[in-house]
Amino acid sequence: MSETTIAFxxxxxxxxxxxxxxxxxxxxxxxARKQGxxxxxxxxxxxxIVTVGSEDTPDYCMIKVTNxxxxxxxxxxxxxxxxxxxxxxxxxxxxxxxxSDDIPKVLNEGEDACxxxxxxxxxxxxxxxxxxxxxxxxxxxxxxxxxxxxxxxQAFKVKVEKGLKEQFLDSLASEKQS
Numbered sequence: 001m002s003e004t005t006i007a008f009x010x011x012x013x014x015x016x017x018x019x020x021x022x023x024x025x026x027x028x029x030x031x032a033r034k035q036g037x038x039x040x041x042x043x044x045x046x047x048x049i050v051t052v053g054s055e056d057t058p059d060y061c062m063i064k065v066t067n068x069x070x071x072x073x074x075x076x077x078x079x080x081x082x083x084x085x086x087x088x089x090x091x092x093x094x095x096x097x098x099x100s101d102d103i104p105k106v107l108n109e110g111e112d113a114c115x116x117x118x119x120x121x122x123x124x125x126x127x128x129x130x131x132x133x134x135x136x137x138x139x140x141x142x143x144x145x146x147x148x149x150x151x152x153x154q155a156f157k158v159k160v161e162k163g164l165k166e167q168f169l170d171s172l173a174s175e176k177q178s
Contacts, residue, residue: 040150043063
């Protein structure tokens with residue numbers, strides 16, 4: 001082999017090593033950035049609970065949060081966000097029903113939390129399904145989002161399912177008729 005051929009292959013080796021180094025750095029930065037974030041899947045909708053031996057199927061608003069990431073997530077607050085004519089409005093949701101998870105809630109990798117709000121509650125005046133929509137306008141119901149807040153300042157905002165919006169609109173319509 002001539003000196004020119006050796007120099008050429010040495011240059012190619014240097015370039016390949018440089019590209020490999022840059023690829024390794026980019027991959028490690030991407031993995032480190034991804035691992036540092038909390039990844040939650042959130043759904044909010046109307047559900048009916050079926051119990052063995054009971055003909056009653058009570059209605060609930062179910063907010064289910066699943067940790068899809070590897071980092072533990074501490075849920076510190078659950079609320080609602082909706083648009084009005086001039087601004088965004090925020091409401092805080094309180095829990096305290098035996099069937100529901102409580103706040104704060106720590107979710108490890110793959111774990112989920114289920115927050116339930118009964119449409120009707122024998123312990124309080126009125127029902128959630130009739131009192132909650134009164135605070136919203138028709139356009140507020142259309143833009144309604146559930147908000148999950150974590151201890152590290154991340155917020156996850158997801159539109160509620162169509163079935164829950166329909167329950168709110170039906171409740172408002174029946175209130176106007178009475």
